[in-house]
Amino acid sequence: MSHTARVNEILSWYASENAGVRVNLARLLNTGKLAGTGKLVILPVDQGFEHGPAKSFAPNPAGYDPRYHVELAIAAGCNAYAAPLGFIEVAAGHLPGAIPLILKLNNSDSLSSGHDPISAVTGSVRDALRLGCCAIGFTIYPGSPARNDMYEALRELTLEAKEAGLAVVVWSYPRGGKLQKADETAVDVAAYAAHLAAQLGAHIIKVKPPTAHISEMNAKLYADKVGELKTLADRVAHVVQASFGGRRIVIFSGGETKDESAVLDEIRGIHQGGGFGSIVGRNAFQRPKAQAVKLLGDIIDIYAGK
Amino acid sequence: MSHTARVNEILSWYASENAGVRVNLARLLNTGKLAGTGKLVILPVDQGFEHGPAKSFAPNPAGYDPRYHVELAIAAGCNAYAAPLGFIEVAAGHLPGAIPLILKLNNSDSLSSGHDPISAVTGSVRDALRLGCCAIGFTIYPGSPARNDMYEALRELTLEAKEAGLAVVVWSYPRGGKLQKADETAVDVAAYAAHLAAQLGAHIIKVKPPTAHISEMNAKLYADKVGELKTLADRVAHVVQASFGGRRIVIFSGGETKDESAVLDEIRGIHQGGGFGSIVGRNAFQRPKAQAVKLLGDIIDIYAGK
Amino acid sequence: MSHTARVNEILSWYASENAGVRVNLARLLNTGKLAGTGKLVILPVDQGFEHGPAKSFAPNPAGYDPRYHVELAIAAGCNAYAAPLGFIEVAAGHLPGAIPLILKLNNSDSLSSGHDPISAVTGSVRDALRLGCCAIGFTIYPGSPARNDMYEALRELTLEAKEAGLAVVVWSYPRGGKLQKADETAVDVAAYAAHLAAQLGAHIIKVKPPTAHISEMNAKLYADKVGELKTLADRVAHVVQASFGGRRIVIFSGGETKDESAVLDEIRGIHQGGGFGSIVGRNAFQRPKAQAVKLLGDIIDIYAGK
């Protein structure tokens, strides 16, 4: 099966990468219900590590079993499934080759607190290879005093991944240092965070949906742009533009659990703004399976332009 | 000898691992009186390093000689013997191949104090291989400000161990940071700690028997679950569920020396809750040998369902 | 095509380097409108990383697309294009071999602040090789308490680059520690900074145009030289002399956006002082393309002696 024109166009943005990387990007783009559209919906399940098992899975206890999530991702027609080492080990052993896997290489737990935001590196490129993954995932916290350590860890993993033909997905979450809570999703900060991930060599960039807030440091710079950033679609378009003029895949997180219509409204905004898709975790796996498949299906339909 | 159905079932949970890892897991499951049951009783002797030789061995001076412990583990029908480098060197030289050995790769002594809880890495995968061990052991302290250093050290050792076909046993002991003393064995914290170990790639997870205490940070989350966590069996079941829905081997420590009936009551609770076994140190080797063999035998009988 | 006498002379200054390094230096010197003159005008675009995408590209939104910059560098007849990893990946994939590429290996973003000045290492020599670059770029901040970390990172990258036949370009920007703001461009400090870069093995050194200010620490030493450092040309000559008696290529940054005549006046001063060229970023890519090509052309004409 040859690629669609859109997939070929997207792959052309990564022309400097070796064939292995482009094959794995193609696998991501050619899987699930959105195959060939250039859009992506990914199921990520790292909340057990980040927030604890009960907080994550008690609402839908089937999710304590890691087989549940990879099965959900397949049933819903997602492009890929992303998780930390332990969950990916189960997925790779349970249904090898059934869906592209993204190994999240760093994670942060909630049993400790009060430190500079920095995640532990809990997996490696060699893990991703032995588990048959198509990509690595890595979280950076721009703004954190420890940001340089993260950028440097990412640099080494990115080079190793690319040489091994793996794609690189970067979660870019501004946090810490001089950034206020509201700044973390401010549209100016989100655009900068997405640009940084692209400059660091990410193929796929994940940010949070940007708000209309402008951080203090950029108040003057954006003074005359506020009018153009009123809607979520406007702001998504700004973030996508900041990501190499739209020539990098930028996807958006689903964030905290909310009702379905709120979720779908947000997706429509992302889609209208030219976003490349969503990564939906808690809003998927914390619902009963049938509801989750339905909601993910509705999200996919929006991105498919139905 | 072919494996029992239960052993095959357990091995299927680790389907992504290479043959070497599964062979070593099978060795652990197919040794001693509990061979084939899917249950494990392990003798660990790291107290000389952790608490000092006199504190550990004066109650039963035969234990100053490291040959004593590996002989005790064999006599009692344990599945494995775990210890730091020096003791494993003696065991491996004294009775090579007589019982599966677990090399504890990090340890903390008591001559110093007042620092962030973190162990020294005192052994390596190459040591485990040259000594014919079937697994490495590693302790993490979730909650410690130094937790990320431990997770990252574990990540490297785990990858190296798995590539070499060794099993990985993780002692997950919450401690430090914002955790109060009572939180260290709180059921919510124990469940989180077990989940973290599983996500970090552990094959076998060791935690302390969980108490009915709920840590401040999860008070709200567990408010409506307290009624379901009244017995040790309930709490063990919660911790096992948090460990990949019961698809990881979770065993429990014996803790401080106590009388036999208290020990056996605790074992019954663990067994009823679906725990996979126990790791019993001081309650074994600080008793005279005949008493220790008897007590370990009684523990084994409970796990064997006798 | 054989080299000009001037290019051969310059290459003779690097006689201890292997053939690969000298080939890449020759590529830099033999590209663009200044080919063969021994002069260099380079387009650098790292401002998206350093200052943010909107601050950098909103004045001329075509610059959000990284293809724009490499096309501009070629259209204007520059010797080379320098940028961080992400932008170079696009350039190398878009127009492979069309212009010498310099991979900037370390960068600093503006979302965080208040730390010792130190950049994150965001690329590697292996990245430069897989992307077909002819040189690496690296920024040091002499004066920073973290300077030794930077010098040592540079040392390792320089050795690896030279062994791989790549040229080394060092941005030497005094900053931090006991240095006052005015000291950062003081002529005595600039001369020292250029000398340090040369001693660290740089082939091409980039400094800011030196001012007539003398830092407190050298007030006495320069007391009788102030008269000889009145003009920019005088000061450039001093910096060039401090760079191995003129036997290292020293180029100067364009600095903040300003009007064309101010830019060209500065270039004339650099040229008269024996500077080897300029690296012009914001003054180029923040103007409309036609204006940028015109301005770069005027700059090139000055260096060409037209």
Next chain:
Amino acid sequence: MSHTARVNEILSWYASENAGVRVNLARLLNTGKLAGTGKLVILPVDQGFEHGPAKSFAPNPAGYDPRYHVELAIAAGCNAYAAPLGFIEVAAGHLPGAIPLILKLNNSDSLSSGHDPISAVTGSVRDALRLGCCAIGFTIYPGSPARNDMYEALRELTLEAKEAGLAVVVWSYPRGGKLQKADETAVDVAAYAAHLAAQLGAHIIKVKPPTAHISEMNAKLYADKVGELKTLADRVAHVVQASFGGRRIVIFSGGETKDESAVLDEIRGIHQGGGFGSIVGRNAFQRPKAQAVKLLGDIIDIYAGK
């Protein structure tokens, strides 16, 4: 020449080690006047590094020349000579193969002060191999806040040494942190320190002769043992017992310069307690050569049971 029964017995304690390690242990046990007895007297000369050359050698200026010490060790019939890199380089070049050499891999000088007790690693296993040594020596300071760094450095060197067939000698000197001056030689602390060295994989352990003092932290634990630890022989026996039930070679330092009868009294106590020998530095090389040979001879006679 076949080994004596005692040497074979001692070698059997190290049955897990490769042939190279056991050959080198045998070389140590089969050299000098104590050859075959299972006892060891070693001449160490690291005081020039640790305390300064004049403080060490002015009392007997012949000792400024490093050839003096290795010649003294041979003349006196010692089992081995131990020193830092520079002195071992001279010994290995001056009289290659004449006596087993132990390269002390870490050392601490006295020109600086007030820091956590930690030594610099000043030699490597590759140095020990190129110089034909039979063992490495390493000092740990249990109790120091930096103890984990030392244990981890030792772990790496020990593994490398054992893989290369070298024996490992550990100087275990409690110091720093919560330890008071008197605790450093307290019998409870000395026993713990010896046990730690054994657990860390040492073949030969060196501690200071234990005093009757009990550290605060173990006051209760040892309350009923004080009566059994009245003589140096009692205390040495306790330390030897703590060292794997007597199945590790434990030797004792000679400490500060004192008169001959005090030295010999101490040796008798060590011998009666089952100590394996002594490491005598200042009490040897700071005396005129004839006196030193005589004193070492008397010490050897005690260990030989004459």
Next chain:
Amino acid sequence: MSHTARVNEILSWYASENAGVRVNLARLLNTGKLAGTGKLVILPVDQGFEHGPAKSFAPNPAGYDPRYHVELAIAAGCNAYAAPLGFIEVAAGHLPGAIPLILKLNNSDSLSSGHDPISAVTGSVRDALRLGCCAIGFTIYPGSPARNDMYEALRELTLEAKEAGLAVVVWSYPRGGKLQKADETAVDVAAYAAHLAAQLGAHIIKVKPPTAHISEMNAKLYADKVGELKTLADRVAHVVQASFGGRRIVIFSGGETKDESAVLDEIRGIHQGGGFGSIVGRNAFQRPKAQAVKLLGDIIDIYAGK
């Protein structure tokens, strides 16, 4: 040409080194006007890095060009030329093989201040090899709180250098911590510093000419030796004795610029005390070339015993 008896004698002190190291030591001893005498006069030019280019070269501007210095060293009949990476790159390219080169591997600049004294490692053994050097140079600051970092860096470089057949020259400059300014050249401290360098494996040790001052910490120890340390020759003899009883090459720095007779008086003292030579920088290259050649010639004549 066979070696002189004196050169053979000196080489015998390094009998444990491989042939490559001894060949390079022989090259140093058999070059220049002092060839064969066992004496050395070396021209070092690291002042541009350490103190700045104008401070170093403005007194004699010919020195801005690095070719000047290597030509001066050859013209004056020096044994070797020592400098940081950049200057050695020029020397190696300009006159390859014309004089033994010593690559100074660490250096400290003066743009920053107020930190623990520690130099940046700015070159490597692989640099020394690719540039055809016969030795590496390294500076340690005994007394500095960072001394252990320096000793450990030196250890790794020394091992690598010796395995590659290069000689090792150590600048041992006590500084920092509890040392007062006057202590830095105190004869007791200088003797200790020289001994440390020898123990760390140095072949050639460079210290400053020792003063009659005794540091507080050794006041008692040296109380009865003060009478024997009155002249520079006495003190040099003490430092040489502390350096393995005279069996290591110890040379002395020239220090700050002074008049010729003061320089030559100092040289005579060093020569009478048995010093092996001098390393003369500012007193050479800051004079006009003819004067410098003359002064170096006079120094050489003293060491040649003329």
